[in-house]
Each structure stands twice: as C-alpha cells, then as structure tokens.
Amino acid sequence: MSGAAGNGFRLSLVTRWSALVGTLLALGILIALGLDHLLPGRPGLVFGICLLCMVPLSIITIRSQIQPILSLFRALAGTVTSYKDGDFSFSLRWQQNDELSDLIDAHNDLGNVLREQRLDLMQRELLLDTMVQNTPVAMLLVAEGAGGARPIVYANIAARQLLNEGRKLEGHALGEILQQSNAALRDAVTRGGDGLFTTGDSEDEEVYHLARRNFSLNGRRHELLLLRQLTVELRRQEVQTWKKVIRVISHELNNSLAPLTSLAHSGAELVRRGQTERLPQILETIGERTRHLETFILGYARFAKLPTPRIEACGWDGFLAQLSSQVAFRLIGETPAAPAMIDPAQMEQALLNLLKNAHESGSPPGLVELNVKRVADMLRIEVSDRGPGMNEAVLTNALVPFYSTKRSGTGLGLALAREIAEAHGGRITLGNREGGGLTVALILPA
Missing domain, CATH: 3.30.450.20 (PAS domain)
Structure with missing residues (x-):
C-alpha cells in the first residue's frame, strides 16, 4: 500500500477546523439576516428556522469531516493488532497534508523498521539453527x-x-x-x-x-x-602422551645407564690391574645412580597406579603435625573445627609434593605457608611461597603430566596432586601472588 500524501501545501487541522466552524457560523448569520428581512418583527420564528437549517447542515458537514479520521483510527488499530501478530507488511495512506499525515508517516516508518528487524532476526535465527543443527x-x-x-x-x-x-x-x-x-x-x-x-x-x-x-x-x-x-581427540592425545612418556623415560634411562656402564667398565679394569683402592667410590656412585633410577621409576608407578581414595574423617591437628614432621611450613590462620573427609595418605602425598615444590622455588623457607579454610560448601587448602612465580606458558602447562622446568624434575608432582584432588571430587588451581610468589590451591568438597 502507498504511504502518506507527498509534500505540498500544508493545511493544519486547527486551521481547517477553524475555517469550517467560521464558514458554518457565517452561513448561519447570513440565513438569519435573510429571514429577518423576509419576516420582520418575528425574531423567535427567525431563530427557530435558523436552528432547523443550521443544525442538520452542521451535523452532516462535521460528520463528513470526522468520518475519514475515524476510519484512519480504525486502520491504525488494525495495523497495531497486525504488529502484535508479527505481520509488518501494512502501510497507511492519508490524503491531507496535516498533523495526521505526520502520524501516518511515523507509523509507516515504524512498520518498516519492525519489518527490517524481523527479517534480520529471522536470518539470524536461520543461521543459528543451521549452525546448531550441523x-x-x-x-x-x-x-x-x-x-x-x-x-x-x-x-x-x-x-x-x-x-x-x-x-x-x-x-x-x-x-x-x-x-x-x-x-x-x-x-x-x-x-x-x-x-x-x-x-x-x-x-x-x-x-x-x-x-x-x-x-x-x-x-x-x-x-x-x-x-x-571425544574418542578421536583422546586417542590422539593418548598417543602424544605415550610418545612423551617414552621420550622422558628413555632420556632418564640413558642418563643413568650410560654412567653405570662406564663405571662398571672402569671397576672391571681396576680389578684387572689390581688397583682396588678406587672401587668403593665407584660402587658408591653406582649405588647412588641406581637409587635415583629406582626413585624415578617408583614415581611413575605411583602416578599410574593411584588407587581410589578411601575417604574417612581426619582431624586437622594430627594430620598437619604428621605433615610438618616431613617438610617445614608456616601455618596461616586457624584450621576448620570440623574434620576433613579425605584419604589421609593420598592428601599427605599431594601436599608433600606442593610444599617441596614451594621450597624448591627459591622461596625463603620461612615464607612457605599453608592455609586451610572453609569457603561455603568447599574446603580450600592453599600452599604459598615467595619464589619467582610462573610465567603464562608455565602456568598453562604446569599441571600436564611429565612437564617440568627443572633439569632433574619428572613433571609428576603437580600432576599427581591434580589427580588426587580430582579423585576426591575437587580441583587444583595455580596463580601468581601479588608481590611475587605462587599460590597452589586444592579445592575439595567439604
């Protein structure tokens, strides 16, 4: 449908209705003057005849002017109902160039905006549905x-x-x-x-x-x-993990077996020459390398064979006393009154790894801290130090098994702590401290 009337001579509603009322009033005066001339001295009859003539004429004239406006209002109500139903295809037309034409223009512009928005929304919904479906x-x-x-x-x-x-x-x-x-x-x-x-x-x-x-x-x-x-992705990750494990184990075995072979050959040569005074030193070195290799293999075995936690109530005083007898730390704040529901052996192993890492970070021993607190329905155990902290790359990979920044590290300490936390239904987080250092938090169900 076409829009409102184009720009032309503008006649406002006030002017038009003023002219109409003025015209009817002037016509009534003329009729009264004419009747007074024809019927002199009879003002009552003149007034009555004027009313009989002017009232019907005024009603007919005003109705003829109001009827298009009422039709326009009904059309506006109909288009608003169509808008509510989501149909924005209607536009209206008004022949006069007045305030109502401005209203119709604004109404048609609103319909155009709503129609464009509806089309844009439909296209987005179609795109979203296509993406979701596929x-x-x-x-x-x-x-x-x-x-x-x-x-x-x-x-x-x-x-x-x-x-x-x-x-x-x-x-x-x-x-x-x-x-x-x-x-x-x-x-x-x-x-x-x-x-x-x-x-x-x-x-x-x-x-x-x-x-x-x-x-x-x-x-x-x-x-x-x-x-x-996740089958394909996990299998690919599994292959990559096995490759990394094999590289790490091969590297560690070569680092230990090559010196052992050399020392064994040197010992045999000394025995052949009868120079046995250096044998104790050689045997001690062989024993040291053997113990290192054993510790390395046991670390991998412990990570690979972590059993299901045996959850039990564990009092904090006895647990922390046992922990402090193995590694030094400073306890911050008071421990929760309620006992922890944990596997004491596994949690002790996890915290030992975290506390040893804190000491190995270069932090002063007196600034290695442990804080246990209850937060809502979770238990938060924090191990903090004042070492150099971690950069973004190390933070991203620190929990990955076999990832280590230490020359002699196996990369299993944090990974084992993460495995223990997740086996307890919790998680582990790492973050640098303000002022330097690192905080590792075990977050467990209380």
Whole structure:
C-alpha cells in the first residue's frame, strides 16, 4: 500500500477546523439576516428556522469531516493488532497534508523498521539453527514438567542420531528416550553434573563428555545437555602422551645407564690391574645412580597406579603435625573445627609434593605457608611461597603430566596432586601472588 500524501501545501487541522466552524457560523448569520428581512418583527420564528437549517447542515458537514479520521483510527488499530501478530507488511495512506499525515508517516516508518528487524532476526535465527543443527555436538534442551516428566523442547541432528536413530525427539520425555539408550549414557545423565563416560567395549569403545547448564526461559526452568564425542581427540592425545612418556623415560634411562656402564667398565679394569683402592667410590656412585633410577621409576608407578581414595574423617591437628614432621611450613590462620573427609595418605602425598615444590622455588623457607579454610560448601587448602612465580606458558602447562622446568624434575608432582584432588571430587588451581610468589590451591568438597 502507498504511504502518506507527498509534500505540498500544508493545511493544519486547527486551521481547517477553524475555517469550517467560521464558514458554518457565517452561513448561519447570513440565513438569519435573510429571514429577518423576509419576516420582520418575528425574531423567535427567525431563530427557530435558523436552528432547523443550521443544525442538520452542521451535523452532516462535521460528520463528513470526522468520518475519514475515524476510519484512519480504525486502520491504525488494525495495523497495531497486525504488529502484535508479527505481520509488518501494512502501510497507511492519508490524503491531507496535516498533523495526521505526520502520524501516518511515523507509523509507516515504524512498520518498516519492525519489518527490517524481523527479517534480520529471522536470518539470524536461520543461521543459528543451521549452525546448531550441523554441529557435531549433540544438543538437548529439556524443560521441567509435571509429575517429574521432562519434555524435550529442542534437539539437533547429532542428538537425534545419537538417541533416536535420526527420528524427531521434540515432545518426547527425556526419561523415555534414555530408557532406550545406552546404560552408560543413562547413568551419566541421571548422576548429574559434568563428566566423561564410555560406551561400547574394546574396539567399539566411544568416549563422550557430558556438560549441562540450567537457566530460566519464559519463566520456566530448562536444562541444556551437551554431548560431545571425544574418542578421536583422546586417542590422539593418548598417543602424544605415550610418545612423551617414552621420550622422558628413555632420556632418564640413558642418563643413568650410560654412567653405570662406564663405571662398571672402569671397576672391571681396576680389578684387572689390581688397583682396588678406587672401587668403593665407584660402587658408591653406582649405588647412588641406581637409587635415583629406582626413585624415578617408583614415581611413575605411583602416578599410574593411584588407587581410589578411601575417604574417612581426619582431624586437622594430627594430620598437619604428621605433615610438618616431613617438610617445614608456616601455618596461616586457624584450621576448620570440623574434620576433613579425605584419604589421609593420598592428601599427605599431594601436599608433600606442593610444599617441596614451594621450597624448591627459591622461596625463603620461612615464607612457605599453608592455609586451610572453609569457603561455603568447599574446603580450600592453599600452599604459598615467595619464589619467582610462573610465567603464562608455565602456568598453562604446569599441571600436564611429565612437564617440568627443572633439569632433574619428572613433571609428576603437580600432576599427581591434580589427580588426587580430582579423585576426591575437587580441583587444583595455580596463580601468581601479588608481590611475587605462587599460590597452589586444592579445592575439595567439604
């Protein structure tokens, strides 16, 4: 439909209605003067005839002027209703060049803006839906339902293929779909929280990561489930890790076996010559290198064979006294009154590694500190030092197994502490301290 009238002679509503009223008033005066001339001395009759003539004429004239305006108002109400329904294809026309034409122009401009925004929003929704539908991550949006039923609101192609052989999932209850799926997936979703789970056996084994997020949509609680297949990525990482392990072990074995071979040859040569006075020194060196190699191998074995934690109540006073008898530290603040629910042996090993790292950082021994505190429903154990701290590259890789910046380091201390923390259902964080130094925190469920 066309828009409002173009720019031309402008006649405002006030001017037009003033002219109309003035014209009707002048016409009434003329009729009264004419009747007074025809009927002299009879003012009552003249007034009555004027009313009979002017009232219908005024009503007809005013109605003829108001009717288009009322039609315009009805059209405006109709377009507003169309806007509410999401239809922005209407525009209006007003023949006069007055204030109402400005209103119609503004209304049509609003419709054009809304129409462009709607088209832009539709294009974005189409782009987003295309991206979501074709992502390899299986996505499920689940709403809360009556009686514990959780209807699936949205599912992409990957989710349909994973859970329902490519068929539609929307409208089905999540529990009903999970009953038909793999037991490992069902257990992972039922258990709650994020995590990894494995399906299949031997060569058909697949590893998935489940992530979930809760939010409100239209006043109703929803949960977004994301299932990502990690099998290929984990296998690639596994190969890289094994290569790194083999390089580290080969390097350490060569560093130990080469001197042992040389010392053994030297000892044999001395025995052959009868010069046995240097044999004790050679044998002592061989023993030292052998013990170093044994310690190295035991460290790897301990990391690879970490058992499931045996959680028990452990009082802080006795635990910290046992720890301080093995490595020095300064206790900061008061320990929580409630005992810790931990595996004492594993947690002691983790803290020993962290405290030894703090001493080896170059920090003054008196500034190696340990702080235990309760934060909400979590237990936070912090080991701090005043060494040089870590740069960004080291912070990024410090928790990776076998990564070490020390010449004689195995790269297992922090990795073992991380493994122990995660086995307890917690995590480990590293951060540089203001003023220099590093803080390593074990964050555990209280």
